[in-house]
Each structure stands twice: as structure tokens, then as C-alpha cells.
Amino acid sequence: MLVVLCPQPDGSVSVRDVDRAQAGLPVVAEQTVSLDDLAGLVREREAECTPEGTSPDASLRWVWADTATTYRALLDAGVRVTRCWDLRLCRAILRASALTARTGYATAPRSAWDEAPTAATAAPDRLFDLAPPVTLDPLAELRDQHRALDAAVGLDGRPESARLWLLLAAESAGALIAAEMTVAGVPWDVVEHDRILTDLLGPRPALGYRPALLEAKAAQVSAALGVEVNLDSPVELLRSMRSAGLPATSTRSWELQQIDHPAIAPLLEYKKMSRLMTANGWHWLDTWVADGRFRPVYVPGGVVTGRWASDGGGALQLPHQIRSAVRSDPGWSLVVADAAQLEPRILAAMSGDAAMAEAGRAADMYEGMVATGAVETRQQAKFGMLGAMYGGTQGESGRMLPRITRAFPQALALVEAAARAGEQGEVVSTWLGRSSPLPSAEWRSAHSAASAEGGSAAEQEAVRTQARSWGRFTRNFVVQGTAAEWALCWMSLLRxxxxxxxxxxxxxxxxxxxxxxxxxxxxxxxLADEVATLVQETAHEAGRLLFEGSPVEFRLTTAVVTAYSDAK
Known part of the structure; x- marks a missing residue:
């Protein structure tokens, strides 16, 4: 049963039960409740239909415009739901997917449904400040989406609605998980974080001043350059380095490492310390950690490949320096699990490459590649696969790529085909049907002009360079995006x-x-050991869900720890 929440002009909510087993998704029951009564209704319906919250057949699926708004309000009211259908997230996928490209839904003009929620909508200041505006009809949008799903077909003309439906369900479940993780928070030891900062930067300074160790490092750089310099101003720093005779063209760390001068070592150390101060210093601690919890804002599907992004707190960039501050509560533990060589395993499953699947039977897939005789060392296997998935043709990646190609021809054929499609400005898709964006209009125009008119040698080379760059993007899109789908299924099953x-x-x-x-x-x-077992079981189940019958094994490295830094 689908239950659609439709905001009304008078501030109430129409709750419509829809029979998803029938064509047209007919409404079989309807009631109207006030915003204040909605939480109670949701709690009662969840308890009636899923007493244990694990039965996929008996469960309701709530349909709403934006999980980040509606579910956050439910969580604040102490209500959890089992499943949902996030109309805006699903719309973004369906409108862009090659599987639905021929439908009227994909080709229709943009509407308010295509607009991201405003900041006020995304962070409601009252209970159930429901999006979208009441001028939009969630039930009509749901029906349009299901018609597009029913019409989804692959390049070979075969129906593909099942795969796409799984993607939309997983994307919506990811939105529930993101909201729950923000509310639950990451357990955080403020005292330990302060100790780390003090050890690395010096005691907390007064507002507007640098910590003592950071100030001392800046003084070392100025002394080595022979002039007082503001290291936080790239323009002033570059001018000072050039005045001191250093052949610097930028202040990027990789370039500075090539210069032999007494100022370079302390400058690189300063840059590292400054990044910590800026990204995760005391201001970050005051802003993002409260009541022993770090509560970042996740953005499901925030990257074109389907990977998540973060809209505050930098959750996806927690440096190793501060991970000892992530500590479980007394009597609790952290179960940390990391999917081993996920993208190579995904590529093996997508391509059906039996030799690569065999290599993936090893706990360490790169060691498994060594065992097949494809390469001599684990490092060679890693660099070769990075070259295959990211289009690296230089250095060790380029040197190993021909050997990887000979050993695993089906896998390499898949990413090569994706690269060639990208170079021609075509769309590629993940396993479940998320499609890549088209290159820019300028890119397409230049490509067409060069193909039609010939152009100068320089113009032709510029176009080829742009094409190869976009081909590297599409080459990795199919693998990284499918890995994101596997991760969503893994988390959804585990939840x-x-x-x-x-x-x-x-x-x-x-x-x-x-x-x-x-x-x-x-x-x-x-419960830590039982949870660790569930983590492993659901990883294997996610693999079977996406790649039924595939011999590829999705292995995990799992640790039960009290501090995140202890997870290896």
C-alpha cells in the first residue's frame, strides 16, 4: 500500500491510500488530518502494518515530496517509518535516465517539481512544514512517475522497470537513512577533540589569533624567506617566494614539493595545520558538535553518480587526525565496516568477467589478481585497476593497463565502451539505470563543428582532449554509480x-x-557481535539483490571498536 501525503490550502493534510497493485494507482481510502495529528496517524499506521518493521510485503510506503523535510519533522516527533517514496529524488532519476528517455515524463517541460526545496523548506521551523506548495499534486506526480517506470526500456527494447524501481526504492530509503543519521548523530568526545587540536596546533587561542604552534610555524617560513609574509594570502605568499628566488608558479602543495628551499618544509606543515584549523578546528567543534553528537547534513544523490554529498559539517571528509574523537558511549561500541575493493568487484559483477570474479574470491581482490598471474604485485594490480576505471594512461597505471586488459578482457571492454560513448557525447547508465548528464552545450557544439568542418590541427587536438576528458568521466560513472547503488542497498537492508x-x-x-x-x-x-554479523550478511544480500546469480563476492573489513581511529 502506498500512502500519499497531500498538503491542503487550509494547512491540513489529505492522507490517501493508493493501491499500487492496480493500474492507475486508484485511491482506496482517504482522510484529512491536521498537522498536529499527522504524527499520531503515521505512528498508528506503522504499528498496524509492520509490527516488527521487517516485512517488505506487509509494509506501507509513505509518499511525500521531500524526505529531508517531512521525515525530519516525524523524527522530531518521535515517529519512525519503514519505507518511503521521495518524489523529488525519484523524479530527478526518472527525468534523466536513458531507460525513460522516450517517455513524455522525461521530455515534459520543467516544473516546480524540478526545483530544489528552498532553505526554509529544507529546515522547517514548525511541525510538518510540508513541501511542496499546495499548488502541486503529489498523487498526480506519483502516477506520472509510475507510468514512466512502466514504460522504461533498455537499448535492446526489453523492459527495465524492475531495475529502475529498485534504484528509486533504494534512493528513497537512503533519504530515510540520511535523516535518521542526522538526528542520531555521530558519538563525539569533545575533550579528546580539544586535546588533538592542542597537541597539533597549540592551546585554543583568543578569537582572531592563531594557535601558538601554527604561529610558530608561520614564523619559520617568514624567517626562511627573509621577509614577514601572510601565509593565508596566496597572492602575497607567491610574491614573497618569487622575491626570494623560488621558481614557484602557484602555492599548490604538489608544486611546492618539487622546490628545494628551507622555507618549503615548514610551509607544507603550516598548510596542513591550517587546513585542520579551518576544517575541523574549535569553531567547527562549537558549530557542529552538541550534547556529545556530531550531526552533519547529508545530501543523498548529491553527486551525479549517485554518491552522497554533505551540506554542512564536512561529514564526508573527516580527516584521520581527528578520528580518535569519534568514540562510543559508555557500554556501547562502534561497528565499522569497509567494503574491500568495492569498485573492482562491482566492475567484475557488471561485466560478467569470470576471471575477475575468481580474483574477487580472495579477501583482498588485488592479491587475488596476483594469484591469477595477471601481475606480480598487489601494487601493480591496484594501479592497473585504477587505470582501467579512471582512464589513467601515464606512469604505473598506464604501464599495467595492457596486462590488466589481457587478464580481464570483459571487464575492460565494459569501461572502454563507456569511455567511447562519453567521447562521442553520449549518455551512459549505471546497472540500475541512473544516467550520466550530457556534456555542456559548448562541448557538443565544438565537437560537432570539428567533425563537420575539420578545423585547424590545434582545434582538432583541443576537441580530442575535451572528448577524452569526458570519456574518463563516463568510464568511471558506470562503475562508481553502480557502487553507490550497492552501498544504498546494503545500508537499506541493514537498517x-x-x-x-x-x-x-x-x-x-x-x-x-x-x-x-x-x-x-x-x-x-x-549486541556488537550480532550487529557485525548483520553487517556482513546484508553486504552479501545486497550483492545478490543487484547481481542475481553472479559469483562475485562482496567482502568487508569489519572492526568492533570504541574509537573510530582504532578501526583498521
Whole structure:
């Protein structure tokens, strides 16, 4: 059963039960409730239909415009839901997917449904400040989306609605997880964080001043250059370096490392210390950590490949320097799991390359490649695969690529085809149907002009360079995007299994952190071993869900720790 929440002009909400088993998604029941009564209704319906929260057939699926708005309000009211359909997230996928490109839904003009929620909508200041505006009809949008789903076909003309439906369900589940993780937060030890900063930067300074160790490092650089310089001004720093005779053309670290001068070592150390101060210093701590929890804002599908982004707090860029501050509560533990060589395993499963799948039976897939005789060392295997997936043709990646190609021809054929499509300005898609954007209009215009008119040699080379660059993007898109789909399925399955262990969001094991191919569960210590088993089981289940019958094994490195820094 689908339950659609439709905001009304008078501020109430029409709650419409829709039979998803029938054509046209007919409404079979309807009631109108006030915003104040909505939380209670949702709680009652969830309890009636999914007493244990794990049955996919008996579960409701709530349909709303924006999970970030509506579900956050429900969570604040102490209400959790099992499943949802996020209309805006699903719309973004369906409108861009090559599988639905021939439908009227994909070709229709943009509407308010295509606009991102405003800041006020995304962060409501009152209970159930529901999006979208009441002038939009969630039920009509849901029906349009299901018609587009039913019409989804692949390049060979075969129906592809099942894959695409799985993607939309996983994307919507990811939005629930993102909201829950923001509310639950990452357990954070403020005292430990302050100790780290003090050790690395010096004691907390007065507002507007540098910490003592950072100031001392700046003084070393100025002394070596023979002039007082503001290291936080790239323009002034570059001018001072040139005045001192250094052959610098920028202040980028990789270029500075090529210069032999007494100022360089302390300057590189200063830049590293300054990054820590700026990204995760005391101001960050005051802003983002409260009541022993770091609560970042996640953006599901925030990257074109389907990877998540962060809209505050830098959750997806937590440096190793501060990870010892991520600590479980007394009597609790952190179960940290990292998918081993996820993207190569994804490529093996997508391509059906039997030799690569065999290599993936090893706990370390790169060691498995060595065992097949494809390369001599693990490092060679890693560089060769990076070259295959990212289009590297230089250095060790380029040198190993021919050997990787001979050993795993089907896998390499898949990414090569994606690269060639990108070079021609064509769209490529992930396993479940998320499609890449087209290159810019300028790119397409230059490509067409060069093909039609010939152009000068320089113009032709510029076009080829642009084409190769876009081909590298599409080459990796299909792999990285499918890896993101696997991770969404993994987390979604794990979330349902964890819900069976506790009633509330944070009184039992719960997902606390996610970083592309790594998750963290905060759990009572007595349940840590059971949670670790669930983490492993759901990783394997996600692999079967996406790649039924594939021999590829999705391995994890799992650790039960009290501090994130102890997870290896």
C-alpha cells in the first residue's frame, strides 16, 4: 500500500491510500488530518502494518515530496517509518535516465517539481512544514512517475522497470537513512577533540589569533624567506617566494614539493595545520558538535553518480587526525565496516568477467589478481585497476593497463565502451539505470563543428582532449554509480535488520555514519557481535539483490571498536 501525503490550502493534510497493485494507482481510502495529528496517524499506521518493521510485503510506503523535510519533522516527533517514496529524488532519476528517455515524463517541460526545496523548506521551523506548495499534486506526480517506470526500456527494447524501481526504492530509503543519521548523530568526545587540536596546533587561542604552534610555524617560513609574509594570502605568499628566488608558479602543495628551499618544509606543515584549523578546528567543534553528537547534513544523490554529498559539517571528509574523537558511549561500541575493493568487484559483477570474479574470491581482490598471474604485485594490480576505471594512461597505471586488459578482457571492454560513448557525447547508465548528464552545450557544439568542418590541427587536438576528458568521466560513472547503488542497498537492508533489535531510533543499534563504501553502527556492546554479523550478511544480500546469480563476492573489513581511529 502506498500512502500519499497531500498538503491542503487550509494547512491540513489529505492522507490517501493508493493501491499500487492496480493500474492507475486508484485511491482506496482517504482522510484529512491536521498537522498536529499527522504524527499520531503515521505512528498508528506503522504499528498496524509492520509490527516488527521487517516485512517488505506487509509494509506501507509513505509518499511525500521531500524526505529531508517531512521525515525530519516525524523524527522530531518521535515517529519512525519503514519505507518511503521521495518524489523529488525519484523524479530527478526518472527525468534523466536513458531507460525513460522516450517517455513524455522525461521530455515534459520543467516544473516546480524540478526545483530544489528552498532553505526554509529544507529546515522547517514548525511541525510538518510540508513541501511542496499546495499548488502541486503529489498523487498526480506519483502516477506520472509510475507510468514512466512502466514504460522504461533498455537499448535492446526489453523492459527495465524492475531495475529502475529498485534504484528509486533504494534512493528513497537512503533519504530515510540520511535523516535518521542526522538526528542520531555521530558519538563525539569533545575533550579528546580539544586535546588533538592542542597537541597539533597549540592551546585554543583568543578569537582572531592563531594557535601558538601554527604561529610558530608561520614564523619559520617568514624567517626562511627573509621577509614577514601572510601565509593565508596566496597572492602575497607567491610574491614573497618569487622575491626570494623560488621558481614557484602557484602555492599548490604538489608544486611546492618539487622546490628545494628551507622555507618549503615548514610551509607544507603550516598548510596542513591550517587546513585542520579551518576544517575541523574549535569553531567547527562549537558549530557542529552538541550534547556529545556530531550531526552533519547529508545530501543523498548529491553527486551525479549517485554518491552522497554533505551540506554542512564536512561529514564526508573527516580527516584521520581527528578520528580518535569519534568514540562510543559508555557500554556501547562502534561497528565499522569497509567494503574491500568495492569498485573492482562491482566492475567484475557488471561485466560478467569470470576471471575477475575468481580474483574477487580472495579477501583482498588485488592479491587475488596476483594469484591469477595477471601481475606480480598487489601494487601493480591496484594501479592497473585504477587505470582501467579512471582512464589513467601515464606512469604505473598506464604501464599495467595492457596486462590488466589481457587478464580481464570483459571487464575492460565494459569501461572502454563507456569511455567511447562519453567521447562521442553520449549518455551512459549505471546497472540500475541512473544516467550520466550530457556534456555542456559548448562541448557538443565544438565537437560537432570539428567533425563537420575539420578545423585547424590545434582545434582538432583541443576537441580530442575535451572528448577524452569526458570519456574518463563516463568510464568511471558506470562503475562508481553502480557502487553507490550497492552501498544504498546494503545500508537499506541493514537498517531494516537493525530496526528489529530496538524500538526507538537511538535506544539500540543504529547507523551513525556513512562514507561511500564504509558504514558505522553505534550499538550496545552486548549486541556488537550480532550487529557485525548483520553487517556482513546484508553486504552479501545486497550483492545478490543487484547481481542475481553472479559469483562475485562482496567482502568487508569489519572492526568492533570504541574509537573510530582504532578501526583498521
Amino acid at each position: 531494516l535488520r537493525l530496526r528489529a533489535l530496538s524500538e526507538g531510533l537511538t535506544d539500540g543499534p543504529h547507523l551513525a555514519f556513512f562514507l561511500h563504501d564504509e558504514i558505522m553502527v553505534h550499538t550496545p556492546t552486548g
